[in-house]
Amino acid sequence: MPQKIFIVGGTGAQGMPIVKSLVSDKKYHCRILTRDTSSPRAQELLALGNVELVSGTFANQSDLRNGFRGCDGAFVNIDGFNTGEKTETYWAIRAYELALEEGIKFFVYGNLDFGYQLGGYDAKFRCGHYDGKGRIGEWILFQNQKNQGRMRAALFTTGPYIDMVIGQRTPMTPYVDKDGVVTWAVPLGQGAVPHVCLQDCGVYVRWLFENPQEANGLNLAVAIEHVRYEELARAFEKVTGHPARFVDVDLDTYWSSNRGVAPGGDRITGYNADAKDPAAMTNRQNFTGFWNLWKHSGGNKGVVRRDYALLDKIHPGRVRSVEEWFRQEEQRGVKAGKGSLWERVQEENLGPVLKIAEDGFRGRL
Numbered sequence: 001m002p003q004k005i006f007i008v009g010g011t012g013a014q015g016m017p018i019v020k021s022l023v024s025d026k027k028y029h030c031r032i033l034t035r036d037t038s039s040p041r042a043q044e045l046l047a048l049g050n051v052e053l054v055s056g057t058f059a060n061q062s063d064l065r066n067g068f069r070g071c072d073g074a075f076v077n078i079d080g081f082n083t084g085e086k087t088e089t090y091w092a093i094r095a096y097e098l099a100l101e102e103g104i105k106f107f108v109y110g111n112l113d114f115g116y117q118l119g120g121y122d123a124k125f126r127c128g129h130y131d132g133k134g135r136i137g138e139w140i141l142f143q144n145q146k147n148q149g150r151m152r153a154a155l156f157t158t159g160p161y162i163d164m165v166i167g168q169r170t171p172m173t174p175y176v177d178k179d180g181v182v183t184w185a186v187p188l189g190q191g192a193v194p195h196v197c198l199q200d201c202g203v204y205v206r207w208l209f210e211n212p213q214e215a216n217g218l219n220l221a222v223a224i225e226h227v228r229y230e231e232l233a234r235a236f237e238k239v240t241g242h243p244a245r246f247v248d249v250d251l252d253t254y255w256s257s258n259r260g261v262a263p264g265g266d267r268i269t270g271y272n273a274d275a276k277d278p279a280a281m282t283n284r285q286n287f288t289g290f291w292n293l294w295k296h297s298g299g300n301k302g303v304v305r306r307d308y309a310l311l312d313k314i315h316p317g318r319v320r321s322v323e324e325w326f327r328q329e330e331q332r333g334v335k336a337g338k339g340s341l342w343e344r345v346q347e348e349n350l351g352p353v354l355k356i357a358e359d360g361f362r363g364r365l
Helices: 015-023 040-046 061-068 085-101 128-147 162-166 198-210 229-240 251-255 283-295 308-314 322-335
Strands: 003-008 028-034 051-055 073-076 106-111 152-157 182-186 193-195 219-221 225-227 244-248
Touching: 003 015, 003 061, 015 028, 015 040, 015 198, 028 040, 028 061, 040 051, 051 061, 061 085, 073 085, 085 106, 085 128, 106 128, 106 198, 128 152, 128 283, 152 198, 162 193, 162 322, 182 229, 182 251, 198 308, 225 229, 229 244, 229 322, 251 283
Parallel strands: 003 028, 003 073, 028 051, 073 106, 106 152, 152 219, 182 244
Antiparallel strands: 193 225
C-alpha cells in the first residue's frame, strides 16, 4: 500500500511540485488540506491521482486532527503571509503536537532560515516571515530529541524562489527601462541570494520521507546557488540575447519605487494579522530585514549558508546555477505557451509566482 502523507500548503508554489513528485509513481498517497477544494490548483492536484482533498484550514484544531489521522507522514508549510508571525507561531506548534498525538511517524516542517538568530540577534536582520518559521524549526528539532521514539522530524528549509526574479509583486520584480534593458533594482550590494528551484523541492522532500533514519533531526536547507545579481543579469543576457543589469539601490530608494512589494510597504505582513497588535510588522520592516540577510550573505560565507556538497549527494541532477535555470525556464515557458523569458519580463506579461498574489492577498484564516 502507498504511504499516506498529510500535506498543509499543498496548493502553494512549493507544495505543488512536492505533491507531484510524491504521487508521480503512486508510491505515496497525499491528503491535502485546502480552504477551497474547487480551486484550479486543488483540482490540478486531484487529477494526478493518489490525491485526496480535505476542506479545512491549518488554523483549526479539528481540521488538523482529521488530516493527520490515519496518515504515516506529514509535510506542514504554513502560510505566514496569511497569519502573520505571531499566529503562525501558535499553529505551527499545535500542528507538531497534534501530529504527535495522532500517530504520525515522520514530520517534515516547511522552514525558513532563522536569520535574526543567525545574525547574532542584530535588529537589522529581523524578518518576521523568516523568523516565524525559523524559530519554530529550532523548537521542533529540540522536541525531536525527546519525541523521536514516537515521531521523527526534519526541517525543509527553502528561500526566495528563483521564479520570483521574473514574477509579479515579488521583492525582486524586474522592469524593462526605456532603453530596453531588463533591470533588477534592489538593495543587495555585494551580497547574494540563495535562490531555490521549485521543481527540485519535490525531489528533496521525497528524499526526506524515503530516508527517515538519515533525515531524522536534519535541517535540509536547499538552494540552487548563492546568486549575485550581477551574475543574474549576465545569465539573463546570455540565455535571451537581451541586455540586463543589476542596479544596487539604497533602502529608501527601493521603498519609494512603485514596483514589487514597495507599493504595499505600509501594510501589515500577514493579511489576517491585527494591524494594532504591537507584534505586527509592516512589509517595509519585514522586507528590510529580508534584504539585509542577503546583503550580508555573499558567496555562502555570510549570515545564511548552504551545504552544496550535501545537496549534490541527495539530488545529483539538481539545478546548480541561475543560468541553468534560465535555460530550462525559457524552454518550459515557450512549450507552455507563456512565451520566452524576454516576453515574460515585459510589465504587461509579468505573472504571479506565489499563491498569495493569485488570491489577491486575502482569504480566511
